[in-house]
Amino acid sequence: MVEAASDPARLPHLLLDTHVLVWLMFGEAKLGKKTAKAINLAARGNRLVVSAITPWEIGVLVAKKRIDLHQDAMQWVRTAISLPGMKLSALEPEIAVASTCLPFEMHADPADRILVATARYLGATLVTADHALLDLAGSGHFRAADAAR
Numbered sequence: 001m002v003e004a005a006s007d008p009a010r011l012p013h014l015l016l017d018t019h020v021l022v023w024l025m026f027g028e029a030k031l032g033k034k035t036a037k038a039i040n041l042a043a044r045g046n047r048l049v050v051s052a053i054t055p056w057e058i059g060v061l062v063a064k065k066r067i068d069l070h071q072d073a074m075q076w077v078r079t080a081i082s083l084p085g086m087k088l089s090a091l092e093p094e095i096a097v098a099s100t101c102l103p104f105e106m107h108a109d110p111a112d113r114i115l116v117a118t119a120r121y122l123g124a125t126l127v128t129a130d131h132a133l134l135d136l137a138g139s140g141h142f143r144a145a146d147a148a149r
Contacts, residue, residue: 043085
């Protein structure tokens with residue numbers, strides 16, 4: 001996980017994978033203690049980021065009844081992205097196009113490809129528990145941290 005620094009503004013941006021945002025919002029124990037601490041530090045430095053694809057993924061998960069937010073999906077998303085220190089990263093054309101032609105082999109999931117392209121574009125660390133993405137980060141093409149740690 002990202003090392004704690006005394007100045008949160010000097011930390012790298014942390015890009016939260018969709019499941020990590022859900023865990024954060026619901027206070028899930030699946031979110032590791034080191035990760036929770038790093039997220040809090042990043043939030044204090046206004047360096048916590050959610051990709052523009054995340055609201056779409058949340059909507060899909062709710063529509064397929066794979067998650068129950070206990071409220072309207074749009075209201076939940078608005079609350080999540082308005083947390084202190086949280087920013088919504090736009091789907092810039094550079095991110096959209098880069099997601100289609102990453103310089104390494106990756107599975108075809110468009111949401112994951114956009115997350116990876118966003119992390120690369122922002123120079124952010126992708127916080128995820130997705131082992132495929134964590135393994136892929138080992139290639140050195142982007143940074144990722146295990147959300148369960």
